[in-house]
Amino acid sequence: MHPIRPLSLAIASLLAGAAVPSFAQETASFAVTTEMKVSSDQRSRGVSDSFNRPGLKLSVQAAHESGLVGLAEFATVSKKQFLGGEGLGVTLAGGYRFGDPEGWHYGVGLATELFPGAQFEAPHGFDMGTGAPTDFRRTKYDSAFAVAEIGYGALEARVMNVISKTYRGANTGGVCGTMLSLMADPMPGLACYARGDHNSRGSWLFDLGYKIDLNPTTALNLHGGYQKIANFKEANFSDFAIGIAHKRWGFTWSADWMTTRTKVRELYIALDGDKARATDNSRLVVSVARSF
Template identity: 85%
Template sequence: MNPIRPLSVAIATLLVSAAVPSFAQEMASFAVTTELKLTTDVRSRGVSDSFNRPGAKLSVQAAHESGLVGLAEFATVSKQQFLGGKGLGATLAGGYRFGDPEGWHFGVGLAAELFPGAKFEAPHSFDMATGTPTDWRRTRYDSAFALAEIGYGALEARVMNVISKTYRGANTGSVCGTMLSTMADPMPGLACYARGDQNSRGSWLLDLGYKIDLNPTTALNLHGGYQKVANFKEANFTDYAVGITHKRWGFNWSAEWMTTRTKVRELYIALDGDKVRATDNDRLVLSVSRSF
């Protein structure tokens, strides 16, 4: 089942990467950038969306000199993690950014994360007398968010709030059901069900990033994040990353070490037949990208 997957980093960086060109003194009133990226693991906020396998992303960003920005991103994801889907994740976002990119700057926006066809079925209650799960329902992984950012120079802080009914399908059926079926001790899962039928609207996602230019072609990237899932503290986690990006031959070459600290690891275990993999493990992720 295991539907809890973190928000695409594209949403978190939309207001930074797409809007910066709007502050250049000499530029067209409207600019579009397309980026194709190949990576050894498609990860969002430290957790794999691709079953720890290689994948690809295609991003199209648009920025207007007024401060309006937009993003459409498509990424390969695991069908074992996003059940019944097409193996595709899409992020659509738009917003407004203002201020000085070298000083204080701010932004607000809305975003949607979609997984075409992906949905799962899970029990939303548990009959303690008979020991059987009941009230089976289907849930989609799609989510919607309101986001804001504040930054100073290369330091960026972002906050996102889930405005859809669930955050990537996190509800009583998915969280409590996964805990009950995968944990050796059934008590945490039963205690989760005892809280009643709930969803994850109102979840918070926090990110802090800092970029240090080591030279004109190389940068050090630092990241820290926190995920607070409404009504399901078991799904909360923190993530950290440190990476290097180097520009060479028209490509961006990156190496990034990611680590995640989850509260209940069983929520971040993916199954593929008889194979079991942790998607929140420490990982060195290599990638190459090119912008057009």
């Protein structure tokens, strides 16, 4: 069994003005930006996808003057968290932006997040009489989303709705099974099973970001987010981040303090053999990126 993990911010950044060249800028009709980024911890919405270890990310972003934008991203993830996989997370997204980048602007899009080969097996039922787990099934971590954005200047608000059957494997087997196996008190896990078999289609993820340019090469970035998981309130949580990004020698150097407020921490614990490690703890994440 495996706890659910939060959505990569790359999907949200697809529609963010800072992520891709705006169609309103006086640039070529079509622009492609490739970025390589190394981080001390590969985190999504404040939770580690890399077992609290360094990660590598390659992003290719494209923008057309008509407002069409696209993204392909490849990031290293932990095989201990995304079981049976190749240690790779892939994000593919496309959308459309319109409006004034300096004033009100809007965006809509679709995205998918894939973890090649990664899946887990867990029981989707529990016999209350015999105490035996039943209905074992395999679940992939892959997800799909509808994305919408509204912003004013440097303020960006985004909402994502899960249109796939599950959000990163969040179903009865993934959530209830993890609670039952990792929580010292079995009652919350049994109560979760007693609600019946459910998936997490229809979950909502919200993000609010604000960028403050301190000077031409340095920016302060503020972020707040919340995820509301359909049928599993135990997996709801909020996350916050504050960071500095500085451009020097052709690289962007960043330092971000990230923290989360989870309801059931066991859903964000990863196992390395018999050793448990929290992936939702507060942490300073440093990174360096180069765009081509």
